[in-house]
Amino acid sequence: MNEAVSRSGPGPVMCIVGARPNFMKMAPILRAFAAHEPPIPALLVHTGQHYDASMSDQLFVDLQLPRPDLNLEVGSGSHAAQTAEVMKRIEPAIDEHKPCCVLVVGDVNSTLACALVAVKKGVPVVHVEAGLRSGDRRMPEEINRVLTDQISDRLYTTERSALANLLREGVDEARVCFAGNVMIDSLHAARPRARSAADTLRAHGLDPVMLQSKSGYGVVTLHRPSNVDDADTLRGLLQTLREVAQSLPLVFALHPRTRANIERFGLAGQIDAVRMLLLPPQGYLEMLGLMAGATVVLTDSGGLQEETTALGVPCLTLRENTERPITVEQGTNTMVGRDHAAIRAGVADILAGRGKRGRVPESWDGHAAARIADDLWRWLAGRPAAS
Numbered sequence: 001m002n003e004a005v006s007r008s009g010p011g012p013v014m015c016i017v018g019a020r021p022n023f024m025k026m027a028p029i030l031r032a033f034a035a036h037e038p039p040i041p042a043l044l045v046h047t048g049q050h051y052d053a054s055m056s057d058q059l060f061v062d063l064q065l066p067r068p069d070l071n072l073e074v075g076s077g078s079h080a081a082q083t084a085e086v087m088k089r090i091e092p093a094i095d096e097h098k099p100c101c102v103l104v105v106g107d108v109n110s111t112l113a114c115a116l117v118a119v120k121k122g123v124p125v126v127h128v129e130a131g132l133r134s135g136d137r138r139m140p141e142e143i144n145r146v147l148t149d150q151i152s153d154r155l156y157t158t159e160r161s162a163l164a165n166l167l168r169e170g171v172d173e174a175r176v177c178f179a180g181n182v183m184i185d186s187l188h189a190a191r192p193r194a195r196s197a198a199d200t201l202r203a204h205g206l207d208p209v210m211l212q213s214k215s216g217y218g219v220v221t222l223h224r225p226s227n228v229d230d231a232d233t234l235r236g237l238l239q240t241l242r243e244v245a246q247s248l249p250l251v252f253a254l255h256p257r258t259r260a261n262i263e264r265f266g267l268a269g270q271i272d273a274v275r276m277l278l279l280p281p282q283g284y285l286e287m288l289g290l291m292a293g294a295t296v297v298l299t300d301s302g303g304l305q306e307e308t309t310a311l312g313v314p315c316l317t318l319r320e321n322t323e324r325p326i327t328v329e330q331g332t333n334t335m336v337g338r339d340h341a342a343i344r345a346g347v348a349d350i351l352a353g354r355g356k357r358g359r360v361p362e363s364w365d366g367h368a369a370a371r372i373a374d375d376l377w378r379w380l381a382g383r384p385a386a387s
């Protein structure tokens with residue numbers, strides 16, 4: 001086995017996507033690389049962690065992402081199997097394409113797997129959305145974040161608090177650059193093309209009249225293993241949502257994991273078919289339209305906490321912690337956990353007009369990817385010449 005040499009190859013920036021939340025982060029980065037003067041060559045690799053049309057292909061269309069240059073087609077599996085499979089399949093791609101660096105985004109298994117292979121081969125790792133911490137190491141994403149940041153050479157942060165997290169973990173400040181939030185670049189780019197909530201419901205054969213209730217409607221997404229993998233927890237959440245739905249009709253975009261568990265645990269009876277409309281995972285333009293028109297979004301997603309803050313729509317996060325504290329401190333986000341009373345009270349406050357208004361955080365301005373392209377270009381130019 002060769003010792004790693006700390007030198008970049010002569011090839012393109014190898015840009016990795018794997019799972020749904022990666023796609024909205026990578027789309028603006030690729031556009032910014034193409035628009036940079038001179039253009040920054042990029043090679044797009046999809047690990048195939050998410051593979052359903054609704055979880056992957058449709059998002060490529062909605063976000064105007066180019067077709068991946070490579071698809072590793074790893075598919076689903078345990079954390080170990082999935083991570084290992086990505087590692088095995090990315091290695092020959094790095095050998096063949098000799099990237100000048102490997103750029104990973106977010107915190108999914110593909111992020112860590114590709115970063116780990118790259119660093120051991122001496123290829124610099126660039127991490128976009130670095131330094132976010134929930135403080136909860138039971139979350140697989142938290143492990144992915146901590147480890148990816150430890151082995152990254154250039155780290156781009158979305159909020160100022162991330163730097164303090166990185167410094168606490170011994171990351172050299174010189175490696176960190178505050179760039180703002182690339183997810184919000186995607187939101188700005190797609191907003192004019194967002195699909196109306198009524199059109200989305202109609203497309204699924206549902207009656208949009210529900211959206212016109214006096215209180216409007218709420219949007220729900222749930223997929224965290226801590227919320228949906230345990231039968232009692234999922235039952236409790238569905239019961240709470242059923243009660244909420246009596247005063248606020250809900251549109252529920254179901255992740256495949258959640259749909260499978262509702263069936264497996266025999267919980268379909270907990271759904272009020274009239275006031276809780278179930279949809280499959282939505283495209284980006286549909287989700288944007290649904291969120292923008294909502295009275296409140298109830299979610300355990302990381303991305304939706306940020307997107308609702310950017311849209312100024314109140315968000316209740318059904319988790320005990322968040323790695324995105326700025327959405328609570330400055331934005332429209334409130335943490336309600338899984339507590340029945342807290343969720344009901346959060347919704348009641350919003351219906352009474354006491355929802356958080358919030359403000360858009362610093363540098364969530366639609367230009368984060370351009371700042372990354374500029375910085376990365378300078379940074380690459382300052383590194384030793386390719387071998």
Ligand code: UD1
Pocket residue numbers: 019020021049050051052053055056076077107108109110140141223255256257302
């Ligand atoms: C992954 C990410 C999570 C992210 C989420 C967004 C990790 C550790 N987790 O979780 O951070 O918020 O994506 O969706 O990387 N499945 C399908 N079709 C697909 C993909 C998955 O049916 O296209 C099903 C499979 O049964 C699979 C399950 O969903 O076992 C979970 O998929 P997986 O990629 O393992 O994790 P997510 O829960 O989606």
